Amino acid sequence: MISIRNLSFQYNSKATIAFPDFTIPRGQHCLLLGESGSGKTTLLHLLGGLLRGYEGSVQVDNTELSTLSEKALDKFRGQHVGFIFQKNHLINAFTVEKNILLSPFLAGLNPDLERFNTILSSLGLAEKKQSPVSALSHGQAQRVAIARAVINHPSIIFADEPTSALDDSNCNRVIDLLLQVAKAQDTTLVVATHDQRLKDKIKNQIVLSSPLKR
Amino acid sequence: MAISLFTLAWNYLKAKPLNTIINIVLLSLGIAVITILLLFNKQLEEKIADNTKGIDLVIGAKGSPLQLILCNIFHIDFPTGNISLKEAERFAKNRLVKQAIPLALGDSYKSYRIIGTNKEYAALYNAELASGDWWGAPLSVNLGSNAAALSGLKLGDTFASAHGLAEGGHSHNEHQYKVVGIFKPTHSVLDNLILTNVESVWEMHEEADESDSVHHHEEHAEEHHAPLKPSPLVASVEKGDSTKQITSLLLLYRSPMAAIQMPKMVNMQSSLQAASPAFEAARLFSIMGVGVEILMAFAYVLIAISALSIFIALYNSLKERRYEMAVMRSMGATRSKLLTLVLLEGSLLTLLGSLVGLALAHGVLIVLTSVSPEMQKAGISGFVFYSQEWIILVGSLLLGLLCSVIPAVQAYRTDISRVLAAQ
Incomplete structure (x- = not known):
């Protein structure tokens, strides 16, 4: 569950951005819509604990994020949250297997190999386990990124513009895959995007207007 | 993984x-x-350090002190010249000296130096026999372990030494040395040497110099038996013999006082020079x-x-x-x-x-x-x-x-x- 109230964030001494209050119940997927510069990414980073130092309240899984120390926030991210970015940002030096298992390692969790194999085969990556990520197609790389985001069994997956760079058919394929994985893993999906094509896929939507400056 | x-x-x-x-x-x-x-x-x-252990001073002919050390301790440079046995004896008897060992150099075999000396020299390096016996009779030699292994000489072999310390010198074919013993490795300079007594080195050279070799040999043999008052350095020779020469004398001090007095005494009094192995080795190191x-x-x-x-x-x-x-x-x-x-x-x-x-x-x-x-x-x-x-x-x-x-x-x-x- 996600809930924000009176949330604002100060970029620098001049620019401050405020966000509308909202609550996303557990299991209900949500779109964060808005034009470029409307603060979608900032909001997503605040919700995912990548940005600290906000005014107001951000509660994720019943935890007020501002009460967590930097280290506790790292741990919180590792155990409760998964991220998917527009670019996949797999680590080229590692194999597919290492890229995915990096997630539990960095979060300080024991790797669940059974779950790893299940996820890998459900995403059609079973044969690619030992491949270097440079040998993957774009679609395969995206699936590795998705596997990496869900391996730790997060309660929420935040996706930042996962489809904006894709053509229509790929856009559909990716959002369907995300929804399917979210359903299978019992995970809430929060997608920040300006991609209008996603409007039909996720009904629950929060629209960020032009930033409210003060 | x-x-x-x-x-x-x-x-x-x-x-x-x-x-x-x-x-x-x-x-x-x-x-x-x-x-x-x-x-x-x-x-x-x-x-x-190992090679200079137990040797406090080297006395030899005037020249470079470093050369004296390199030649008589490490056996790599050439001798500075000869000194008379008579003069060497004077220092050997000095009350500051605990032990004096004569060295007579001159010949080599396949670049391994033949050193005329006594058993005290071998004892400096704790030499032990690997096979055979200690040298004794004229022209009998003991080989250092390297000299034996690399020259190919075995117990009982005879060989003609070459004049000079480098390979390819004029060889003394008249008389042959005989290998009577081989040392165990000592990990010191001794491993590369061939040891014999001083008389053998003299004999080899006198033989080569004299035309009437038979006559001389008889005379020489008599000398072996009849020293009235034996030299403290080479027992078969009369004390104060003015004709015999050696290359150098290695000294071991009786007291630390000697380190101050002996070199002065040697350098002032005579045509000889004294060099300290420790000092020259340190100098060598600072040059290198x-x-x-x-x-x-x-x-x-x-x-x-x-x-x-x-x-x-x-x-x-x-x-x-x-x-x-x-x-x-x-x-x-x-x-x-x-x-x-x-x-x-x-x-x-x-x-x-x-x-x-x-x-x-x-x-x-x-x-x-x-x-x-x-x-x-x-x-x-x-x-x-x-x-x-x-x-x-x-x-x-x-x-x-x-x-x-x-x-x-x-x-x-x-x-x-x-x-x-x-x-």
């Missing part, structure tokens, strides 16, 4: 093989030069030190360049990996985990470099000693390890940490949100 910071760092190094290899090669060359110098210097110092320091400086330059190269490599790859670092943070990695990862990468690189360098240094010495008999003669080995090599290992680890500290702090400070938002 389970994931650990170590395997991650290793994977990063493996992912850029050329970068990694050039950095390891650069560093290992620097480390190897330093290690070779260390191994060489240390072993040389030890050999010099210049060359060693230049090589050392060269090695440090190599290491500094490799450190710079490692720093640049880490710095650049960290710039490329800014995004990966941020993604890692988003997966829950703490700041200190990333800091450790980068430090580990740097120190792993330098540790590998120094391990390769140490192996290279020992390898080079092992190869050198196996192809060069000179190195074997000097007693240098590639299989000796010194505790200083641990210092080199630890030092290179510190170097790795030093090179990676700036990139690591950058990784530590990564502003995740800003890096991720900048896509």
Whole structure:
């Protein structure tokens, strides 16, 4: 569950951005819509604990994020949250297997190999386990990124513009895959995007207007 | 393979093989030069200390004191000349002298020097017989272990010595030496020598000089039996014999006082000179030190360049990996985990470099000693390890940490949100 109230964030001494209050119940997927510069990414980073130092309240899984120390926030991210970015940002030096298992390692969790194999085969990556990520197609790389985001069994997956760079058919394929994985893993999906094509896929939507400056 | 910071760092190094290899090669060359110098210097110092042990002063003909030491202690340079036995006896009897050992040089066999001396000389180096018996009869010799192994001479063999100390001198074919004993290895200069008594060396040369050899031989043989008052240095000769000569006299002091008085006494009173092995060895080392320091400086330059190269490599790859670092943070990695990862990468690189360098240094010495008999003669080995090599290992680890500290702090400070938002 996600809930924000009176949330604002100060970029620098001049620019401050405020966000509308909202609550996303557990299991209900949500779109964060808005034009470029409307603060979608900032909001997503605040919700995912990548940005600290906000005014107001951000509660994720019943935890007020501002009460967590930097280290506790790292741990919180590792155990409760998964991220998917527009670019996949797999680590080229590692194999597919290492890229995915990096997630539990960095979060300080024991790797669940059974779950790893299940996820890998459900995403059609079973044969690619030992491949270097440079040998993957774009679609395969995206699936590795998705596997990496869900391996730790997060309660929420935040996706930042996962489809904006894709053509229509790929856009559909990716959002369907995300929804399917979210359903299978019992995970809430929060997608920040300006991609209008996603409007039909996720009904629950929060629209960020032009930033409210003060 | 389970994931650990170590395997991650290793994977990063493996992912850029050329970068990694050039950095390891650069560093290992620097480390190897330093290690070779260390191994060489240390072993040389030890050999010099071993070889001069028990000898306080060398008395010989006037000339270079260093030459006197090199010739009579290390047996590498040529004699400064001869001294008369009569004059040498004066110092041998001095109350400050505990022990005096005569040396008569002049001949060699296959470049192994034949030393006319007495058994006290062999005792200086704790020589023990591996086979045969001690020399006694005229022209009987004992071989040092190297001299025996490399010259191919065996017990009971006879050989003609060559005049002079280098190979290819005029050989004394008239009389032949006979091998009666072979020493165990002593790891000292003795291993490269052929020992006999002083009389044998005299006989060899007098024979060569005299035309009426038979007559002389009879006379000579009589001398062996009838000294009224034997010389303290060569018992078969009459004390005060003014015709006999030796090359040098090795002295062992009775008291530390002698170290002040004896050299003065020798240098002032006579046509002789005295040289202290310890002092001359130290002087020799300070002369060689210049060359060693230049090589050392060269090695440090190599290491500094490799450190710079490692720093640049880490710095650049960290710039490329800014995004990966941020993604890692988003997966829950703490700041200190990333800091450790980068430090580990740097120190792993330098540790590998120094391990390769140490192996290279020992390898080079092992190869050198196996192809060069000179190195074997000097007693240098590639299989000796010194505790200083641990210092080199630890030092290179510190170097790795030093090179990676700036990139690591950058990784530590990564502003995740800003890096991720900048896509």
